[in-house]
Amino acid sequence: MPGEKTFTKIAGHFRERIMSGELGPGDRLPTNREIAGNWQTAAATVSRALQALQVEGYIRTTPRGTFVADDPVWTLTxxxxxxxxxxxxxxxxxxxxxxxxxxxxxxxxxxxxxxxxxxxxxxxxxxxxxxxxxxxxxxxxxxxxxxxxxxxxxxxxxxxxxxxxxxxxxxxxxxxxxxxxxxxxxxxxxxxxxxxxxxxxxxxxxxxxxxxxxxxxxxxxxxxxxxxxxxxxxxxxxxx
The missing domain is CATH 3.40.1410.10 (Chorismate lyase-like)
Structure with missing residues (x-):
């Protein structure tokens, strides 16, 4: 499904930026609307991607936005x-x-x-x-x-x-x-x-x-x- 493919690409994009150090602890991610516009996809697809990253420990969400976790509990495979x-x-x-x-x-x-x-x-x-x-x-x-x-x-x-x-x-x-x-x-x-x-x-x-x-x-x-x-x-x- 096209939505599933975009979901994995978005999650992979931000996962790689965090793993490479391009996005560091506490850095703010673009809003869901901005990500949806950049990837020309539905807001629900963006939400799925970010939910996966949150479960994996890469990001945290607050009323002020989405941020790279202060102490991400991840490592490389x-x-x-x-x-x-x-x-x-x-x-x-x-x-x-x-x-x-x-x-x-x-x-x-x-x-x-x-x-x-x-x-x-x-x-x-x-x-x-x-x-x-x-x-x-x-x-x-x-x-x-x-x-x-x-x-x-x-x-x-x-x-x-x-x-x-x-x-x-x-x-x-x-x-x-x-x-x-x-x-x-x-x-x-x-x-x-x-x-x-x-x-x-x-x-x-x-x-x-x-x-x-x-x-x-x-x-x-x-x-x-x-x-x-x-x-x-x-x-x-x-x-x-």
């Missing part, structure tokens, strides 16, 4: 992060920073060895990091890479936060590989002690946990495990 790697060479959102708590060569757990198709005794790169915006912690993650990547990109074993955000782009450049397949899986569960400490939550607090696998015909390029604080919203569009 793995799909969003990969798109940013391809577009701006960083997997962090604008305004998002990261802190690396571990970067090492380790003997992987069996499931990681299987995913990366490793032989017995092979090592793997394990990076553990936390991202946030201001005082808000947005994601805690562990990412795994084949050990030979460390020779091509030595910063994979560097804990400096300034080197973290561009590593995926640098791996692709150094290896000459291209991510051709990506998959995300998610489930809700309770935070363990390590995750709770990183996200400043009580042990056992509810979190949305997930994994992503980015690969090509040669195998997995990056495998990531991550979890989000309670009430955080992530989402992405797809074409049915």
């Amino acid at each position: 793995p799909k969003d992060r990969l798109e940013r790697v391809q577009r701006v060479r960083s997997f962090l959102a604008d305004g998002e920073t990261s802190r690396v708590t571990a970067a090492e060569l380790v003997k992987p757990p069996l499931y990681v060895a299987d995913l990366l198709d490793l032989e017995a005794g092979d090592q793997v790169i394990r990076r553990e990091w936390l991202a946030g915006r201001g005082k808000t912690r947005t994601v805690f993650a562990v990412t795994w890479y084949p050990a030979p990547f460390a020779v091509l990109v030595p910063d994979l074993l560097n804990t400096s936060p300034g080197r973290n955000h561009g590593l995926t782009a640098r791996i692709l450049e150094a290896t000459g590989r291209t991510i051709t397949h990506a998959r995300d899986d998610m489930h809700a569960r309770q935070a363990d002690a390590r995750e709770a400490s990183a996200l400043a939550l009580p042990v056992g607090a509810p979190v949305l946990a997930g994994v992503h696998r980015w690969s090509d015909d040669e195998g997995v390029i990056e495998y990531g495990e991550w979890c989000l604080p309670p009430r955080f919203t992530i989402g992405y569009e797809y074409t049915p």
